[in-house]
Amino acid sequence: MTAAIQTRALHKRFGDLVAVDSLDLEVARGEVFGMLGPNGSGKTTTIRMLCGLMPPTSGEITVVGIDAVKEPEAVRRRIGYMSQRFGLYDDLTVAENFNFYAGLYGLHGKVKEARADELFTTLGLTPRRKQLAGTLSGGWKQKLALACATAHKPDLVFLDEPTAGVDPAARKRFWELIREFANGGMTILVTTHYMDEATRCDRLAFLSRGHLIGLGTPDEITAQFNQPTVEDVFIALQAKDEGLAA
């Protein structure tokens, strides 16, 4: 079985700025893979390239066994994507938002209804089906966005800072859901600024100024860099990398 994500010598340049620099990444199927890094470290740019939203300047990307540079459309059918801004229509209800995205992924009729029931039950959205998305709190918006991104049972889901602006209880519940989805065989790539969330991932990648500065399970990483917590590793690595740049 091929890896869920594989990149080789991935580069992205915006004019003089190198956003992603010779990135080699491999994510196994069914893994919850966390990507950490300060703002501007290239996390979102990397995700956008992996989704085929942005062509790389150079390098190779294979997503669920498909060449994402040559066949971004084929990749899109197999992945789900949840952006920092959730991408929901405030003037559509919960059910309408779901139906719209599910429809774009080719779901309709009874299959769509069944999937809506399944996801809404799991996520607790059923009582809010007819509520306008604009009137939902951050936590509910996040759950709806997750439902929309996973309507078509994708092999791989990208979650770009899914818990930004969401209260702690909702964050905790969200991570339980992510684990449930992963147990069901879905690969999950998630970015976050919260270190307690990072420790819930199977493996972590640390990005700084566009390149990889650390990779491994949370335990491996703390052991390898001889720091008490992931957060300490992160701060130490970032300081070192930026010290090199200066």
Place this chain on the structure above:
Amino acid sequence: MSGLVAWVRGLTVWPMLVKEFIQLRRDRPTIALMVGVPAIQLMLFGFAIQTEVRNLPTAVYDEAKSSDSRALVQTILNTGNFRFYADATSREEVTAWIESGTVAAAIVIPPDFTRDLARHHTAKVQVIVDAADPLASQAAMSGAALGGQQRALDIVTARGGGGVPLQIVVRPLYNPTLRSATYIVPGIIGVLLSMTLVIIMGMSVVRERERGTLEQLVVTPITRTSLMLGKVLPFVLVGYVQMTIILALGRLVFDVPLRGSLPLLYLAAVGFIGASLAIGLWLSTMVRTQAQAMQAGFLFLLPNLLLSGFMFPREAMPQAAQWISAALPLTYFLQVLRGILLKGVGIEALWPQMAILMGFAVLFMALAVRRFHKTVE
């Protein structure tokens, strides 16, 4: 049959259309913009606009062919309200030119003009005016009257007195009572359609960009064509609703006639509505915020108001302005509107305009699709 239904429902344009219609129904400000603004503008424009005209293209049909008739034609042309277009060879030709809008006026001198003048009878000359445009026709009438008086004065002076040597008879075609609103209202249909459709369409896409839903959309397997069609088609319907409202109001409030075929008008409108929406879509690929889309829309409105022939006849414009005018879809749609509503002409006279409008729709759609990529920057 059920296979076909399933296939249609499986197309990615279908959820897009459903979503757009739900959003449209809930978007009260846009509905107000679409319905209220045209109604208000119609009243404002219909009652308020007056303008002055020179250089009307004019045909001359001189059956007398004498030095007297040539002198009269020259005097009338010299008033500056007319510009010589060509000599006609028959009355039929004069009529055809006016119907097609090639000329706005014609000077017709009967064969017995020279004889009447020589016998000191009152020689009659006819000036035919396309009165569908009351501004142009008023200019034509005053120009004809002025030229006729001058020539008459010259002749009387040369003769050392006597009776009235010649009389100019003005025959206004299409709009004998010279009502300005009759002329303005059909134009307003075009102006308002182009303004609201370009802006609404532009904002509709930019809003998705601003709210972050466009990024979410382009990461789905929706095809570019489905995305574009799903955005455009609901607004085609909006365009027709608007057109119907203004037509109905124009008829109720301003007694605008419908001399031609209504189905033909609705058929011709598809090219214009399509072109306007495609321009809006194209615009949306170049701006980043709704405010910018709004400004760009108004920027586009200005040449449409001034150069399309809505306010001022194209013939009176300098060459450069005429070139811009030729590049505006509204210019051709105005000819269609006035042709069908006021003159009652049919497809045989209007097919070039209809073809040009369809061409614009295809051209701008192609430009928009080319510029619209399923990527983010």
